[in-house]
Amino acid sequence: MMIVMKPNATPEEIEHVVARISSVGARAHISRGEEVTLIGAIGDREHVARLELDGAPGVAQVVPILKPYKLSSSQLRGGEPSVFEIAGRRIGGEHFALIAGPCTVESRPQLLETARAVRDGGAAMLRGGAYKPRTSPYAFQGLGQAGLRLLAEAKEEFGMPIVTELMDVRDLDAVLEVADVVQIGARNMQNYTLLAELGRSGVPVLLKRGLSATLEELLMAAEYILKEGNEQVLLCERGIRTFETAYRFTLDLMAVPVLKQLSHLPVVVDPSHAAGRRDLVGPLSYAAAAAGADGIIVEVHPNPEEAICDGPQALRADEFAEYAANVERAAAIAGKVFTHA
């Protein structure tokens, strides 16, 4: 961390900054220029994170030099990407995994029909929500435990790993009985108590980027999970909030190559929620794969017109295989090989 002092900072103010740096166990390195004095704070991230010098007397600017995350940093593994094997399916490095299924588990036929279509079409994992975060308290909130039981049945029947969302820490044990990957939604990205519990559970986590979270904040949220000893975190870009009103969210595909540079963790893209419209899901998926994503999580429904939730953004189950073939072609441009179920 570099502290830029104001041009008129007094010796006492400089001394105070140096003392603060020492007090957290870091070392200060002073560099006096003609106009300003710079003070470097050298030490472990955990120590430097305790410095709060923004706006301290005489301080003009605090410039982070090292990244505040370390377990999620690409430096941890010397630039090598992590490859995770989840119930036999690989994701990360050169392995690309397609995760597909309904937004919400609605009924046995709906789930099983979708599961069959996405497995046959080339998906590596099955997604489906039992607990649904909804903006309106009056909207359908998911089937809850009944939904988890249906997911367990689909897992048994089709042998696909299950990705499902957790919202309430009190539901953790029930979710762990069926989930191979636990999804944390965008609105819970900074629900730190939930992240820490998942860290302790050891289950692979798909962590969605918050609606206005910077990439650094996403990596810091991952750090909450990793810090508890859980190494398997999948980062997920799902659209951010911008001024544009022509779509629900703005899918930020620059996040894909940049996250892969900053971190060793695999990067997954969710085109369905960003778009909110089926006709955009294809182009955005091909773009995400061509940009180098390690996976895509996409919504599929056997009969989107009758879906309880987010039907308009679901791909039709009978068109899934063609879609998956195009994603595979696009992933190949980025040097990726498809992980099949």
Next chain:
Amino acid sequence: MMIVMKPNATPEEIEHVVARISSVGARAHISRGEEVTLIGAIGDREHVARLELDGAPGVAQVVPILKPYKLSSSQLRGGEPSVFEIAGRRIGGEHFALIAGPCTVESRPQLLETARAVRDGGAAMLRGGAYKPRTSPYAFQGLGQAGLRLLAEAKEEFGMPIVTELMDVRDLDAVLEVADVVQIGARNMQNYTLLAELGRSGVPVLLKRGLSATLEELLMAAEYILKEGNEQVLLCERGIRTFETAYRFTLDLMAVPVLKQLSHLPVVVDPSHAAGRRDLVGPLSYAAAAAGADGIIVEVHPNPEEAICDGPQALRADEFAEYAANVERAAAIAGKVFTHA
């Protein structure tokens, strides 16, 4: 809700929309124009909320005509603002309440010294955090239960109502023992299970707007609390995320008059977190009061240079009385009377 059909929508597509409207218990009203057909969905918000017609076949656009919230709507009380009395202090309507105290409870002397200064300076309630949501898992996370005990001591000694934050639903009972108002931070604004529990608890809630939450989403989050029978929700603007990098967040003071128009709930402004710098807290507070806010929640510290957390944004305890006097003058322009401790 108004559904605008595409110019080339078929009779079957129109029929399908009408059927969906009927299926949720609402009524359809068709209006055929020269270029497009419009279909109105008439019924209760709870019914209409279950319609998901965006992107349905033949649908060009779905236009909400009525607001999706009802318990937080200004219409609920015929345009009259709600006035809450919290441990004898009024907020809302013509009553303005200043809530002040340290960001984090650090120690007995720090808390008690601050409490004395803000009570003497004119604050109506004492704020202080025992559980702190921090972006970094390596940063100080709050004193927890020890912090709650210090707050109880300050409450006893100075007779001030306590405002403190809750992050984990499992800490609810402990927090309720001391809190007169439970604060929900911006990152938890859409932590729906937490909101519903607070709704059932009946304790007044200070609900902070998420970093990129629209006013409608803030009101929908309040609706989760109100729906459980808890009527006392204070809405809090604390800065939003924009492209501007000259400050931490952009304080959105337009939210003050607009929220007061949309809702009967009191509106509080937090200038400290938006600014992140002490020298901006005064101007922003006077602006918030002049714009018609019902209260301000502000950070104060006896010795900001030594604060563990967010010291640079804390007002100095010995300058608080002068600050409060200016806020009182600004509030008077908006026709507000100060609530004193």
Next chain:
Amino acid sequence: MMIVMKPNATPEEIEHVVARISSVGARAHISRGEEVTLIGAIGDREHVARLELDGAPGVAQVVPILKPYKLSSSQLRGGEPSVFEIAGRRIGGEHFALIAGPCTVESRPQLLETARAVRDGGAAMLRGGAYKPRTSPYAFQGLGQAGLRLLAEAKEEFGMPIVTELMDVRDLDAVLEVADVVQIGARNMQNYTLLAELGRSGVPVLLKRGLSATLEELLMAAEYILKEGNEQVLLCERGIRTFETAYRFTLDLMAVPVLKQLSHLPVVVDPSHAAGRRDLVGPLSYAAAAAGADGIIVEVHPNPEEAICDGPQALRADEFAEYAANVERAAAIAGKVFTHA
């Protein structure tokens, strides 16, 4: 346009709205519901555009039903995309054009060496700036007329159409002597007098989206050009401003399929300015092509380390051919054929 009246709107207020609609040459269609009255304004876009009813007495909301643009609308051509032939190179429909060259024309060897590399590598047109809009008045502002002369020389030598930027309407004649396509930069997207002059000139225009322009505003800016009788406008996405600080701008690739739905005009993507970093240009270009863009405009330099302007984002000339081959593969996924020089 649909006008939603307030629940308590008076008959006089309704009458007033109807009169305003008539006064601009449109017709009013009233639909009285249980809670609110809706008034449709039916007529030509040019008439309806003169209505300014937002906030008029009794008006709750004004909902545009038809798009405010017409010459740029996809409806103008019945959903058929426009294909332009510019100095023999096709762009639009199934034709994909790669436009490449230096950010700024710096010298004869720099320009000619780049031109040769991009022509040999498969670019359809040569880009190069003689007039440069710079945030700082102290930064290099371009070679001006000397730069235009060098572009004319490159055009002559390599037979490539030239794309170059115009900032000042007084330079129009000089620019028209060499430009096959005139570029309007993001900061000038709403410089309406410049747009209208280009409309009258008849030269093809590459119109960059403003840093915070909605897609609708981009199409309305195009409308200023089209309205003067110039049919050849290329829309260009080049990154928008968001809260994210990890990159210079956030490239909005959702704009590609959505613009192509809303408009018949070809859509070009500029990955260089959004990224500001060479290593992101490849992934973003492949993504843009896979998403269905009609072209890419990219910066190339024979020796980026020595570039006067934006060197860090320029592709190296000797790596251009490999890059172009990958773009061609990605464009094929979207069904596009490369236009070669």
Next chain:
Amino acid sequence: MMIVMKPNATPEEIEHVVARISSVGARAHISRGEEVTLIGAIGDREHVARLELDGAPGVAQVVPILKPYKLSSSQLRGGEPSVFEIAGRRIGGEHFALIAGPCTVESRPQLLETARAVRDGGAAMLRGGAYKPRTSPYAFQGLGQAGLRLLAEAKEEFGMPIVTELMDVRDLDAVLEVADVVQIGARNMQNYTLLAELGRSGVPVLLKRGLSATLEELLMAAEYILKEGNEQVLLCERGIRTFETAYRFTLDLMAVPVLKQLSHLPVVVDPSHAAGRRDLVGPLSYAAAAAGADGIIVEVHPNPEEAICDGPQALRADEFAEYAANVERAAAIAGKVFTHA
């Protein structure tokens, strides 16, 4: 400027950066740490502005230490604010000026009636647009030269300085015949050729912040005017673009105290365009004045329902005096004295 090298930067890469710094006439100061090497570039802003080292080989990050503007910087005048006297009216320092009038000049009676009301109500200057930048080419574009003649008449009759907008550099001479202050709209904030011409003209300029311009970009745009020798620039906050859809723009009142810290130039706020609704103009104006603005520019119309343009946001002429009295009270909280006509 501080250049942070990558941990694995080679001696050659460091040497290259040092050579680049020397080549623009600045000096390099190397500081080798344990993990990274820092290189300071010391020299004049004009020299350092020519360095383009972002993304150069081995460079991790470029950190500006000094601000890129100098003539607009508060340092230029040692922290003293500029006070301008425009046709006898003072603005800046302790002087607050209210600028009022119609959005667009529509007719002689409309303009003269408004001028009388705002002069009698306490406005220091009269605003009125003859050239109007409109999103739609089909909307009313202003009266042009006829509008300028009416402004000249109002100036003669009421003795008020005139503020009016310039869009096209070719209209400069005509506008200078009547304008005491030339307004540059948000969409032209980075129309650099227009800014430079106004710099040469010497006329006071009211420069509106672009819809997504950072404060630094606004000051750099001012620098284009100041650099040509024109010292009189008024900075104007008029709302920025954010994700919020409840209002047209988000008025950024934090810009007021921050701009006044960064720059010696006066800061004016335009609440009318941000709000787009009359009922918000009062609260936002009182807030702006309480936050320390040096002036407000506000739209007033004798009969807003009949206004050709932006009627819904115009204050009623007969309510102006009461509004102005409240603004005066709010400005007093910030220590400002009203400049009367």
